Amino acid sequence: MPQCREKIPAFRAFLKRHDRTLATGMLSLPELLLLPSSRIEEYVPLLQALLRHTAPEHPDRPQLSTALDTLSHYRDFVRKVKQGADGEAKILETQRLIQGCPSLREGNRHLIAVQEVALLSCPDVQIAVSLRVYEHMGDMGLFLFNDVLVLTQRSVSHLPFSYAQRTSHTFLASVFLRGLAVHDITDTKC
Incomplete structure (x- = not known):
């Protein structure tokens, strides 16, 4: 034209x-x-x-x-x-959005969900699961695709003279869903 x-x-x-x-x-x-x-x-x-x-x-x-x-x-x-x-x-x-991220474009891959989560750690694993106290270690981002889970470190910076925040994600790892084991934490006391 x-x-x-x-x-x-x-x-x-x-x-x-x-x-x-x-x-x-x-x-x-x-x-x-x-x-x-x-x-x-x-x-x-x-x-x-x-x-x-x-x-x-x-x-x-x-x-x-x-x-x-x-x-x-x-x-x-x-x-x-x-x-x-x-x-x-x-x-x-x-x-x-993810800094240092490898190519996510694969054959039939599509994004399912994005979730911001807290990374928790238990200082003493000898304690019974129901009595454990978890310590906050950091903030993470989870990007769930149909075949892989991408883990990122999430950091929030506050902009001066405003209420706005800037969130950035840094690539940590990607795990194929086939090799992933999920465990439910009954009660997370931080």
């Missing part, structure tokens, strides 16, 4: 007249071209309602049914592509 704008004066004049006007909803032509994928979500229910109110013997019914099937498949495809792009964006954002 930028090449056409530069090379074709009539196209440039058309864009100048119609770009970001009330008739186009204050959208540019590239923004308008992105809208059909979001409109598919509206077309499927519209065709379903039209098919519901079309008599079975009507000559357009087979074409409506075919159009509905085609748009349903296309809608599912668009949803899958959007979901993949959103998941990829979350992984890249997580990787950018």
Whole structure:
């Protein structure tokens, strides 16, 4: 489109007249071209309602049914592509957030949950589990993916002259979920 704008004066004049006007909803032509994928979500229910109110013997019914099937498949495809792009964006954002983090982009990996936790330690493991007292050792961040758990050291710094805080994460380790053993702590007395 930028090449056409530069090379074709009539196209440039058309864009100048119609770009970001009330008739186009204050959208540019590239923004308008992105809208059909979001409109598919509206077309499927519209065709379903039209098919519901079309008599079975009507000559357009087979074409409506075919159009509905085609748009349903296309809608599912668009949803899958959007979901993949959103998941990829979350992984890249997580990787950018964690300092010193290795590449998190793997074949079918997706982020499930992020949790801030406290690292606790028991000074005396000889005491019965129900009577143990745990000492706070530090703050951590857990990033749970479908195949791996990423552990980070979390630090909070306060910005001067404001109530805002800045949280940073430093990469510690990544553990495959297959090799992870989880133990429940009944009562954590800090």
